[in-house]
Amino acid sequence: MASPEISELVQSVVEPYLLDGPRKYNRREVSQLTEVPSALTRRLWVSLGFPADPDDDAVEYTDADIAAAKTFARLNVLASADMHTQSTAARTLGRSMARLAEWQVDLVTEEILARIADITTADPAADPEAVARAATEEVVAELEALMSYAWRRHLNAALARSLSEGAVAGDTMRMMAIGFADMVGYTRLTRHLEVEELSSLLEAFETATSNAIVANGGWVIKNVGDEVMFAAHTAKEGARIALAVQEAATASHGVTQELRVGLAYGEVLQRFGDLYGSVVNVAARLTGVARPDTVLIDDGAAQALAGDPEFSLRNLATVRVRGINRLHGHVLRRNVIGSSSSRS
Secondary structure (H helix, E strand, O other): OOHHHHHHHHHHHHHHOOOOOOEEEHHHHHHHOOOOOOOHHHHHHHHHOOOOOOOOOOOEEEEHHHHHHHHHHHHHHHHOOHHHHHHHHHHHHHHHHHHHHHHHHHHHHHHHHHHHHHHHHHOOOOOOHHHHHHHHHHHHHHHHHHHHHHHHHHHHHHHHHHHHHHOOOOOEEEEEEEEEEEEOHHHHHHHHHHHHHHHHHHHHHHHHHHHHHOOOOEEEEEEOOOOEEEEEOOHHHHHHHHHHHHHHHHHHHOOOOOOOEEEEEEEEEOOEEEEHHHHHHHHHHHHHHOOOOOOEEEEHHHHHHHHOOOEEEEOOOOOOOEEEEEEEEEEEOOOOOOOOOOOO
């Protein structure tokens, strides 16, 4: 735990470094320097997740904000889009970065304080402000490099998926397998586990499911507490992922946890990194009605997998769930080598 003096010192050097200088422009000046209307910069600022002073003369912006507004204006796809699309893009970016920053804040703080302590121990006479600035710059630069590396790799993978399917810019419809996996009894567990135990359980769940998804050719769409949403190009990849997720969760990090998995295959809307449509809804509903340690798939996935010797399918009676009058599921299992698919 840092002393109040050290915390105040770090805080005094963090903002000007992270914001590339002091706040010295108001919204009117930003508009003049970037040729972007004040109303638009304010709307985008709020969409990114930052509070905006209603007074256009309030000094809130730095040189980095000027550069960002100019960059936005150079992105033709966004600059020429309607206001709703611009705001949605900014809001999606802002939410992603905010979540990342919230996750990183403890790591960054601890690393900065640790480096200050190391430098001070090696040179007790060093100027405290210079030490804090040096430690901050080192930590932020190193983390920024890691984030840039990870972003480039993920962007490359996403571009490869998009270009291989002949996708065009904007909202697109694609044939995909969409799946959900969630932990059975999560609400009950949250009442009985200590914070550290719950954190370990979630970490084990996310690690096991993410590894199984990526290893079988899919990608994670999002994690929400006790649930993960994933996607794959084909029903076969989706089926392999669904079964692998079940198997991985049982023996992950010494934590045994029952899962329910639902999978559907068909046309979905891909928009700003998320997926929408009836196929997504069906996958979610199948997850909700699946029994523990069971994978349920929809008719679309079952039809695509019919006759595949790798899997066995068992038809279930239709059920009625919220929003879907007749939900037809099939239990998916990995076939024993040499046996044939069965339907009953």
